[in-house]
Amino acid sequence: MPPFRLPMHLGMLFLGLFAVSNPAASGSETPEFVGSQVCGTCHTAQGRAWSNSHHGWALREPTPEHVLGDFADATVEHKGVTSRFFQRDGHYFIETDGADGKLATFEVKYVVGVSPLQQYLVELDRGRLQALDLAWDIGNQRWFHLYPNDDVSAGNGLHWTGSYKNWQARCAVCHQTDFRKNYDPATHGYQSQWSELTVGCEACHGPGAAHVVWAKKRADFDPAGFQNVDSHGLLRPEGNGRQTIEQNMCGPCHSRREAMGADSPLPGAVFGDHYNLMTLGNMLYFPDGQQRDEVYVLGSFLQSKMHTKGVTCTNCHDPHSGGLVAEGNAVCTQCHNETGRADFLSLKPANYESAAHHHHPAGSAGAQCVSCHMPARNYMIVDGRRDHFFRVPNPLLSQKAGSPDACLSCHASETAAWAAGEIMRWAPNWLNPDSTLAETFAAVWRKGLSREALDDLCAIATDTSRSAIARASAVREIGDQADPMTATALAQLLADDSDMIRVAAIRLWRSAPAGDRADRLQPLLTDPVAAVRVAAALELSNIAPDELPVERRDALAAALAELKASMGARSDFPEGQMAIGGLAMATSNWEAAQAAFAEATFMDPQLVQAWITRAKIAAALGDVGAAMAILVDARAKNPGEISISTQLGQILMSQGRPDQAIPVLRDVVSADPGNQDMRITLTLALLQTGDFAAAGSEITVLRKASPERAEVLLVLALWQAASGDLDGARETVDEIRQDHPNLPLPPQLDALSR
Template sequence: MQAIRVLVAALILGLMGPSAFAEETPKPVGSEACAGCHSEATAAWEMSHHAHAWTLPTAETVLGDFSDISVSHGGFTARFFMDGDSYMIETEGPDGQRRPYEVVGVAGITPLQQYLLSPEPGRTQVFDIAWDVNEKRWYPVFPTQMVGPGDGFHWTGPYKSWEARCAECHATNYTRNYDPRTRTYAPQMTEISVGCESCHGPGSAHLSWAKDPHGFTVPAGLTAHGLTVALEGKQAGEIAVCLTCHSRRESLADGTPVPGTSYAETYAISLLRPGVYHADGQILDEVFEGGSFLQSKMFAKGVTCSNCHEPHSGALKAEGNAVCTQCHSPAGNPDFPSLPLKVFDGPEHTFHPEGSEGARCVNCHMTGRTYMGVDFRRDHSFRIPRPDLDAATGAPDACTGCHADKGADWAAAEIARRFPDSTHRGPHYGAVLAAGRADPVAQTGALIALAEWPGPGIVRATALEMIPALPAGPELDRLAGLRTDPDPLVRAALPGAFMGLPPEQRLQVLRPLLTDPVATVRAAAGKALVAVPVEDPDLAAALAVWQGGLGSRLDMPETHLQIGGAALQRRDLGLAAQAFGEAVRQDPQLPAAWSMLVQIHAAAGDMEGARALLAEGIRLNPGDPELFGLQTQFGGGAEGLLPDLP
């Protein structure tokens, strides 16, 4: 049975360890313990992407061609071959020398499959020439990243780290246990791949219930069946479980939380930022569905992932438009009584021939993008096409995505003609966010109004994040009212708007958030008050939450940029230099970190060290305008460096 491999795999890789749960809480038991009673669910799961999220390399799991195939990209060549029963990739290592590396793991099953290599003990990396399962070819996952060893985006660099960037969502009950002193990992997990307990929680108490349902005493905090989370019919529980992996986010802790934990207790979801989302909230970079779904009317009405997806196989519950007409039809769905009862799957709504691509619901309401070269993913915000917003947002629309020979004005006119009584026109938050991106100062009033709008929390939080630091005034008085907003996303985004206040005054305004019931809100408040020179127990506790999150991500260069920035706020130049130094050690292509290192050394009077760092930064980032400008400024000595140091 497929499930047997997972516990054995963890033992072979040396990844099993003591349970992370306290003695009185349930213990993980592994997916095989579930299969005896839940055979149908297990059979569906064994065919799923979840079951194949991470496997060991065998003749059954490896789909790529390892028959001595060579592939070149960006001036480097990889050779895929067999050495006995071992799958091997010969390529340039971290030192630039070619050598063979054994494949130690397999990620995914379709539409692509990637292979895991260990360039040194205690580290696993994702090789970035992958196997295209459909076209049966090797291809570069990121074709524009033509970089060599020493670059952060090389396959041996921090952005291709399996432990830091991937494994948490490809395993069950995972912690990576990074040691910043040795810069190595000692991960622990229940099993590789996404097993039963990834969604249902540790199963020991549930097994006790199954053995004696009538004599089972329900432990505090568990369901009647001895599980840590109630999923059936519970939107909050299900969304939190799914978004744990299906979202772009920043974590407050190492490893996956116990299912049933509130999402906002562990993760801060990425907001609708430039480079990540279009201004109107459509997907741009890879965001893994969650942030899109939180924008949708479907989420607001109580729809869950399992309304459309069979939870064990992951497949859609019906073919084609039938998955949508479960609800969007003249019959409707009694679970969602606000649905309009009319024909949606017909030419009177689609204005396209039945069976055509234009008549597919998803092609108008779930446009998508291709990531990793071959992986097409659909936008889960379920939006109505708005080509009339093109001039205001610059975002794409579904109509001209297909009718590429037409323009947005044509599409807007067609929609107005076909749906003359539509209520889905007029103002849209995308126009406010687009204007705010261009000039947040001029749009302060509109951004505040959007933050107060009773719409999706992720949109309101994005507006808050864009508001420039304001001095005391009526705008801040309005924003202070959001400290009690019911959405933790909004409360967590609020502290940044008060950065224009003097530290002690900022503390007084944000004090209620220091004891907020949600960890991500407390962390955000602590971060905003890191420079406040006050000994306050509530502030110390909130700072500890934020600092704990940073401490769990010390294997990521961006974490050290945050630490360096916080150290500068506290005028701790030694810690700032250490943080920026570790950032450029992990990723030498961070000109801003090199710039800060140079300025810190110069401000401390170490001109020789500053010049050496500047030279090294320029060598590794030739032509960078920031470092070039600093070199020009540096000709006049240390004066003028770090002029705005807090």
């Protein structure tokens, strides 16, 4: 379970899941799943390797052989809650806080994982499987909490009983074989099914019934009797070439992505037909492309030179055991050696396992290839995962980007300048790689999209020598901030070979006039990749069908159906409900939008943007009372969240309720003393209630911060007039007239100026 909450923003019209059906080839029968035990009767060596692998341990029954944690009445305390782990009648139980915050006892339904930690699932009402935040540390033999510093108490959306920790919504597709979610939005319940509890043989090879028939018949086997199988009865994977096939096979579960449906697709299906890979932004990566959040390998690997040269997963990993194909540096030296390899001719033959290359004592940590080229980062507290970018260390670039540096991770007392000097001493001709991407991303993430940064992003996006994920990420950073000139300049990307780039480029047209948007995006409604079709449908969702050529209208209807199905598949996600609500807003279906955002706040009471959007819709529809009630509820569930208080204070003032607005506005300026807009609003509220002394105190603060700001002068004049200082008010009004001649004055001040 990834320890994070996905961020929500005002631009909630993002891509959700893409629900598409698996393409059916000719044939009369769909092969069924038979289970790994059947496979193992013939493939014994592979079965043995798999049986103790991470795949084999992905999900298991809670038996004495499988439960690795201490259930001998062990206890652990976290933030005032003492949890207890015990056995009774051969079953395993955990006593911990439930959804209501009270201690309750839960039976362990399944165990997850084998190393370096093991998690535990319990079944709650309505078939909901939930992953507890308490896990067993295999290496240190202890219970620990996955969120030691966060508020994940009962009532918080991140509590273990909530939607973010739901197994069926978040985890099952990659931990089970042929998983079918079967979520019921009406009851918030699940009737999930699967063909095999854990990640079995058929999770990668596909349903095996046809292959079993082949094994029995051999020469008499007719593949035409089954759908989409080869002459041995095995599923035909999509794609051309080993790298693409393996990327489609392994990538879906070893990547940070949004899935394209509720259930497991057939293994090896085109990635872009079922998943949308997350790009390098949103704090998932450091500006130089290093892993930051849990990104699960693929996004890092796609940036690497090794990927560019054709390296693929099984060059390094055994597909059945999941382990490495060799020990230590031997994994790397199978290619990086003095003789080279015929299948990777661009490699420079050399003795890489020598002090002349790594400049560290033989056998030391620094002499290990992975120490410099695959630095590890811990996730889930104890799970160290190596970066698959395979970078050459660059201390100065890491310093500029604010990224970790492999050298300084060991030499912690040294500086980036020292590390760079050492490298230059070893290799005087060492050249710094192009730093444009890292420096541009760092600048945009820190300061926003400047003209210079926009030019750099456009250059990265159109540089075909860069990886597709880097180019797509540059386009994503521009996003809907693109003006028509920028969108037109990058229009070529709508026809790029990479579906990831095409998806990103579609977003550039969000702010374009409807006619231009329709002209540019309508061809993509029939793109061969589902992710592209859905992205195009999203941006065209608020365009009337009659604005499209007749021959494109059916394509729009079909793509919109895919879009709605994809969002429906994520209806058990808070962020899925945000997407549903965003689409409803785009099509002016306000009732559906309200329902979706209400569902989002039910699933995650801390989803602030959903609360605010609900209130804004209610106010826009004229139901100000409902808007205030929504914000009062939101404020109770999110104490200290100033954006909610800001909205509530503004609505109360607009409804002539300054007495009720004052405590709300005080909370805002107390939490954010530099928020002059809200301090001005507070001052107006105090004036309206006749608290001139308090208003004067606020004006003193405002005058000190912005003595010449027009609105500050305005409230000063109002305060002076209300306090009886008419001469002072006239002087202030004259100053306003002189310095801000276009500022409209309220009648009582306008009269003074005459």
